[in-house]
Structures are given as C-alpha cells and as structure tokens.
Amino acid sequence: MTKETSGKAERFSALRAFVRAYLNQDYADEYGTPAGAARAFCEDANEEERKRVAEEWRAFVESVAGMSVDEVNARLVGELGSGWSVRDVRELGRVSLALGKFAK
Numbered sequence: 001m002t003k004e005t006s007g008k009a010e011r012f013s014a015l016r017a018f019v020r021a022y023l024n025q026d027y028a029d030e031y032g033t034p035a036g037a038a039r040a041f042c043e044d045a046n047e048e049e050r051k052r053v054a055e056e057w058r059a060f061v062e063s064v065a066g067m068s069v070d071e072v073n074a075r076l077v078g079e080l081g082s083g084w085s086v087r088d089v090r091e092l093g094r095v096s097l098a099l100g101k102f103a104k
Contacts, residue, residue, distance in 0.1 A: 014049065015056035016080045025083035034084050034091065038098035054099040061092050 022037040031037035042050050060080075064072045072089055076082045086092060 012056045012060055012080060014052040015060055018053045018057075019076070019080045019082045019084075023082045023084040027084055033094070035094040035098040037084075038095045042098065050099070054101075057096065057099050061096055064089070064092070 018041055022031065022041045023034055027034065027037045031040050041053065045053070060075070064075055067075075067089070069086055069089060072092070073085045077085055
C-alpha cells in the first residue's frame with residue numbers, strides 16, 4: 001500500500017469496515033444485492049455508524065465521479081477491500097439510496 005493509498009483508506013475507515021464486512025465475496029449469498037447489504041448494515045449498525053458510513057460513501061461516490069468502471073473497481077476493491085465489483089457505475093446509486101437517509 002502506497003502512502004497515498006494508505007491516506008485514502010484512512011479517510012474512508014468506516015466505509016472500509018462496512019465494505020469488508022458487508023460487501024465481501026459472500027454478499028450475494030448473504031444479502032442478494034449490494035443495496036441489500038447496505039440495508040442490512042443499516043439494521044445492524046447504530047445511528048452514529050450509519051451516519052459515518054453514509055457520509056463516507058457519499059464522499060467516495062463523489063471522488064469516483066467520471067471514472068471508468070475499471071477505475072472505480074480499482075478504488076472499491078483495491079483501496080477499500082470490497083468483494084463486489086461494479087459492472088456499471090450507476091450501481092453505486094443503489095447503495096447510495098439504501099444509505100441515503102442517514103447522510104447529512
């Protein structure tokens with residue numbers, strides 16, 4: 001991990017924990033969809049955890065705006081440790097909707 005990558009991972013520490021726990025390689029079997037995983041997280045987490053992950057998710061989505069699918073997946077998988085890879089960047093929006101009511 002480079003110094004730059006380490007800084008980004010630190011910036012998204014709550015998001016990284018969410019992604020590794022809920023969007024892992026078994027997310028489809030456990031939750032069906034990435035949005036289902038986000039909804040499960042929201043049921044399991046306390047209010048502060050939900051708000052922090054929602055805010056970091058929003059910042060992450062903003063940071064990848066305009067990137068290709070490959071570039072988004074490099075960030076999602078490589079930096080955050082996701083077991084989920086997007087096929088279309090619009091998929092990020094479904095997770096945003098599931099987390100949205102907790103963002104500021």
